[in-house]
Amino acid sequence: MALAVKPKAPAITPEEMERRRKMVRSAFRSNAIEGLRPNRACQPVFDAFIAGEIELAEMMPRVKAILGIR
Incomplete structure (x- = not known):
C-alpha cells in the first residue's frame, strides 16, 4: 500500500520570504x-532562513558551526 505524502507548505507568507x-x-x-x-x-x-524553516537567531550559530568558529 502506497502512502500519499502531502507537500510541506511554507511556514511563512511569500511577502515574508x-x-x-x-x-x-x-x-x-x-x-x-x-x-x-x-x-x-x-x-x-x-x-x-528565507524559506521560514529557521529564524534569524538560529542562523549565526549554524553558520559558525559550519565554519568551525566558536
Whole structure:
C-alpha cells in the first residue's frame, strides 16, 4: 500500500520570504564591501532562513558551526 505524502507548505507568507531574501542579499552586499565572500557550505542555512524553516537567531550559530568558529 502506497502512502500519499502531502507537500510541506511554507511556514511563512511569500511577502515574508521576499523580505528575508532581501535581508540576506543586503548582508552579502555589506560583507562584499568588507572584502568577504559567502561560503557555499553556508548556503543551505540562508535558504532555510528565507524559506521560514529557521529564524534569524538560529542562523549565526549554524553558520559558525559550519565554519568551525566558536
